[in-house]
Amino acid sequence: MGSEIVAATDGGHAASNWLRLGRDGRLTAYASCADGLVRWTESSPGSDHWQGPELLPVEDWHGRFTLSQDSDGFISFAGMRHREGMPGGLEFIVATQYQTARPLSAWRPVGNPFRTNEPTLSGLGDPVVLTDGAGLLHVVGARFGQGVRGRTRSTDGAWGKWTDLDGKWVRGSVVPLVTSEGYGEYLTPFRGGAVYVRQERPGAAFKWRGRVHADAVEGTYSSYETSPGIGTYFWRHPADGSVVAYRPRSAAGQASALMPLGGAGGVGPVGIVRTPVNGYDCTVMLQLGAEGYPEIGAYPTEGEQYGAWWAPVGDRCVGLPAMGIDGLGAVTIAIVDMDGGLRVARRDLSEVGLAFGAWRRVG
Numbered sequence: 001m002g003s004e005i006v007a008a009t010d011g012g013h014a015a016s017n018w019l020r021l022g023r024d025g026r027l028t029a030y031a032s033c034a035d036g037l038v039r040w041t042e043s044s045p046g047s048d049h050w051q052g053p054e055l056l057p058v059e060d061w062h063g064r065f066t067l068s069q070d071s072d073g074f075i076s077f078a079g080m081r082h083r084e085g086m087p088g089g090l091e092f093i094v095a096t097q098y099q100t101a102r103p104l105s106a107w108r109p110v111g112n113p114f115r116t117n118e119p120t121l122s123g124l125g126d127p128v129v130l131t132d133g134a135g136l137l138h139v140v141g142a143r144f145g146q147g148v149r150g151r152t153r154s155t156d157g158a159w160g161k162w163t164d165l166d167g168k169w170v171r172g173s174v175v176p177l178v179t180s181e182g183y184g185e186y187l188t189p190f191r192g193g194a195v196y197v198r199q200e201r202p203g204a205a206f207k208w209r210g211r212v213h214a215d216a217v218e219g220t221y222s223s224y225e226t227s228p229g230i231g232t233y234f235w236r237h238p239a240d241g242s243v244v245a246y247r248p249r250s251a252a253g254q255a256s257a258l259m260p261l262g263g264a265g266g267v268g269p270v271g272i273v274r275t276p277v278n279g280y281d282c283t284v285m286l287q288l289g290a291e292g293y294p295e296i297g298a299y300p301t302e303g304e305q306y307g308a309w310w311a312p313v314g315d316r317c318v319g320l321p322a323m324g325i326d327g328l329g330a331v332t333i334a335i336v337d338m339d340g341g342l343r344v345a346r347r348d349l350s351e352v353g354l355a356f357g358a359w360r361r362v363g
Helices: none
Strands: 019-021 027-033 036-042 050-057 061-069 075-082 090-097 108-111 128-131 137-143 147-153 175-178 184-190 193-199 206-213 222-227 230-236 243-246 267-277 280-288 294-300 309-312 318-325 331-336 342-346
Touching: 019 318, 027 061, 027 318, 027 331, 027 342, 050 342, 061 128, 075 128, 090 137, 128 175, 128 184, 137 184, 175 222, 175 230, 184 206, 184 230, 222 267, 230 267, 267 318, 280 318, 294 331
Parallel strands: none
Antiparallel strands: 019 027, 027 036, 036 050, 061 075, 075 090, 090 108, 128 137, 137 147, 175 184, 184 193, 193 206, 222 230, 230 243, 267 280, 280 294, 294 309, 318 331, 331 342
16 A cells, blocks of 8 residues: 555554564554554564555444454454444454464454443443463453453354453453463453453453552553563553552462552553563563653563663654564564654664664654
């Protein structure tokens, strides 16, 4: 497709983790436009030449999406489209990309579990999708006052019915994570805290595992596996927008206390990767700063007590910046610029610390 295709410059891409590494070592960036998804793909691992922007059209596209990646490298998308006769006129849809730069599967409609007498579905969070270690694909939706509902596709492709996963007073989307051991889990945010839900084993039902009482800015949650089988969740404190971290379970089975990580004034969820820095395993965070510029922070993984440093790293952008590790092992940052194009900067592995090279517009 031609260069006239641009991502939505109102930050229409909803996903906070929209830069992904394929099994062939190439990165792909995803955003949203009026007619569907926009995709850019590296021509080779670590290359400054990218294919795209490429339009992946979606009929009656609502404009927002979430995505996840399974252990096979398959990338699954969840979103909504306008559909007459559905609650609030919206239908949940899912699709999967099985190989880098290849076409997506057909978008599968999975319905909408939330009844309404209103013209719009107020309080509706974006649907999320996750694939557990047993190969089951789960679509989870949430609506304030009605709770969390999930639907599962088995390995033979058959879809089960929508089931009630409780969480009546949920605010926004659930926050999913699949560990390297294949366990699916998520946080269900509510006013003043969140409920932790996890499978007993891959393929099993999701069950309540605990609760954390902590104020948070709505819509700022993210998650990352910070040690084998252990997920850490991040969100913003309402007092100043700073980032806090929380582990619902540790290697000893105990929940952590809330751990402050700075980044005051930032907005939205943070992007997360893990990478060695000066010989130490570090967790690297990427946020949209208060002035609309990306900012990067880092700290020793699961060593939140040591604090994190933050620094600006790039030009003004729309929507959330994204981060991943490229096929050559370099932390890579991507933004959608003010014209709806893609810009990329990579860590300079020849430098000490966490230094980045020049930004390049690749689409």
